[in-house]
Amino acid sequence: MDKPLLKALAGEAVRPAPFWLMRQAGRYLPEYRRLRATAGNFLDLCFSPPLAAEITLQPVRRFGMDAAILFSDILTVPHALGQEVRFVEGKGPVLGPLDLAALQPVGGRLDPVYETVGLVRASLPAETALIGFAGAPWTVAAYMVEGGSSRDWPEVRRLALGEPGRFAELIDLLVEITVDHLAAQADAGAEALQLFDSWAGLLPPAGIRRWCLEPARRIAAALCERHPAVPLILFPRGVGALAAEFAGIGDCVGLDTAADPAWAAAAVQGEAAVQGNLDPMLLVVGGAAMERAAREILSALRHGPHVFNLGHGVLPITPPEHVAALGRIVREAP
């Protein structure tokens, strides 16, 4: 419990603020690209414990973040349920047709992920925490229904708003599986858990409450029974002022890039830790613009629990030396 990340997630205003970056492992790192070139497809990589563990550790070794986040993908869950999932270079994920009745029990198909968690945990420096994660039910359902990424996500929006009874079956299933998946990561050694709801902002407020907030509440309650000491970070992207409602559920709320940290200090930080929220494009730009923006975030959130992070994932065009510079800025903030 003396790891800085865990102290911040427990509500302590740790200074310097602990930091890690969403997608800190991945394509912007040459050592990742080298390893990626030797492996098969992307899912093979996620299901290969030694490789996934090595990728998880790469950024921590280089930059000394306060947390490693498991290298995996939110779509391992639909894959484990028997829906076809492929990653097409330059296009992103492509999923086979969704047939609720044909989905199968997960069985042991996610076991390699938990094995990776164990390998990483055994190799981490003593002060570095390990974060496990899952996609939130709404976001995973969005990919499952839409068959991949989409500009407007019309199918899943229409289903959620127009056939809520039918859609609830999918969400209920995903709540259950997500609890098991996160609990198994905690069993294997994950010390904090993050629920990624990247597409929460596609819904109207009542939809956000029903399909994002309520599932998060159920997941948090179930995890609290099974792993009361493992904190939960919620990341409901694009929900604006509704982010404050997630503070009553998770130990920490991740802010997206557009959120104002000063607003979050007032509306969120009293109830939960705040994580975020540098624009990943500022990490691409670097220099004085990045430094100014990072310092503003650190300053706005300095009176309460804060985990410094981006407001979205690291972009593949990010120069690794900018990540190193950002780490220094966070460590040396007044």
Added chain:
Amino acid sequence: MDKPLLKALAGEAVRPAPFWLMRQAGRYLPEYRRLRATAGNFLDLCFSPPLAAEITLQPVRRFGMDAAILFSDILTVPHALGQEVRFVEGKGPVLGPLDLAALQPVGGRLDPVYETVGLVRASLPAETALIGFAGAPWTVAAYMVEGGSSRDWPEVRRLALGEPGRFAELIDLLVEITVDHLAAQADAGAEALQLFDSWAGLLPPAGIRRWCLEPARRIAAALCERHPAVPLILFPRGVGALAAEFAGIGDCVGLDTAADPAWAAAAVQGEAAVQGNLDPMLLVVGGAAMERAAREILSALRHGPHVFNLGHGVLPITPPEHVAALGRIVREAP
């Protein structure tokens, strides 16, 4: 000034709330599709006053909205500046390369738009207001820099965050042209004006303030000098709680789909009218789900000035009869 829309924009809690819908003229209407099939390309349609006026009037004739919004496009401005703009069926706008030094004075190239405004104004029912509009500088710049619509808008984000001095030249130019374009619409008979900043949410808070809020402030101030009686509606999409900061600038703030009307009643309605914000997908779905959501919005905003609208544009797959039903719901709200 006894038009319901104008009373609401002046700060009066008009009941029933006046309503209109973003993209209320367009592809979901069979009479639009018939007319569209006889015309050349999309920009030809925007620059043909009799056709554009007819399209503007079509939804008002069918559904009796409280406002007509000029049928035009935000990209008439880059076109008038000499950047190539084409609309490709199924793909959206495609713009030629941007060369700031090669942009030309607008001259009379937008005159057909103002002629359309005059034609519409002369044909509208006495109780129906005419809204003119323009894209906000940031959103228009996004298309100009990116060369069309984009998933992640990397070029314009990198330019705005990494080369603010150079980007400011484009924004300053667009502020000036936008003021002229909106003022000319008011000269021609537009009774209210809306500034669409559809992509404001791509920026971090400091960027939203610099590239969206400040330009809006300058545009509002200049319009206030030239047309003090013409109200301005701002629509900064995706800015979350920062929407409240736009209330000090415009007469009305348009909410996006994810915004909570109860939050806006507290944070915005004291300073400005609120417009919005039914999810357009609920207009596709129709029925009880649409009715419940519309009533919740009307109820949350009933104590202050409210213009009922969508939180984004009407989708092409919308059944016209759902629009008629929505109109009745708004008119008959308790």
